Amino acid sequence: MEKLSIDEKFGLFSEHWRPKVIARLNGQEVKLIKLQGVFPWHKHETQDEMFLVWRGVFRVEFRDRVVTLNPGELIVVPAGVEHRTAADEEAEVLCFEPEGVRNTGDIDDPEFTAPMGA
């Protein structure tokens, strides 16, 4: 029951595409992600995923359209929907999703798939 600062937590790491769990509740996790570039196409078969932009400009690309988000904007990507995330300049994003989600969902990518529990 301690508070934590999101800015402080973002200050603790610099890697891109490696979600950091900062809180757990009700079987869900709150993760921080720094990213730049374009992530592989993937989907999560059974888990919805919410992204809230903290800093920078962040894109969620679907097969038929692109949603561009600024700080203070959020989007829910429903389970089963193919998508990829992207940012031209470094962006910082909060992610809410169930425990144990693999960041690349149904695909295995040597560069982008993050170790579980990291």
Add this chain to the structure above:
Amino acid sequence: MEKLSIDEKFGLFSEHWRPKVIARLNGQEVKLIKLQGVFPWHKHETQDEMFLVWRGVFRVEFRDRVVTLNPGELIVVPAGVEHRTAADEEAEVLCFEPEGVRNTGDIDDPEFTAPMGA
């Protein structure tokens, strides 16, 4: 799969202590709350609750201590822990918790208990 702006959503209402659901995912809800003053003591028997401060200064009071949070800070209140929330000046807070949580938990308060589904 539309984005939404948290500031825009906060701009749509002015009542205090009436959570507004802005997103649902994985059986959880993201709610916005405006508050000022002191909420009744209560607990949620089976649900953890996360508060993320968006604007203003927000307190979570426990029976043995007080945690004061500024914008960009968050806290998880575990299930079963008695607490009350408070703010001297109006504050804006995001809350993340399972669907169907009653805001006053185990107590029924004529002023503060919010109608369900509002």
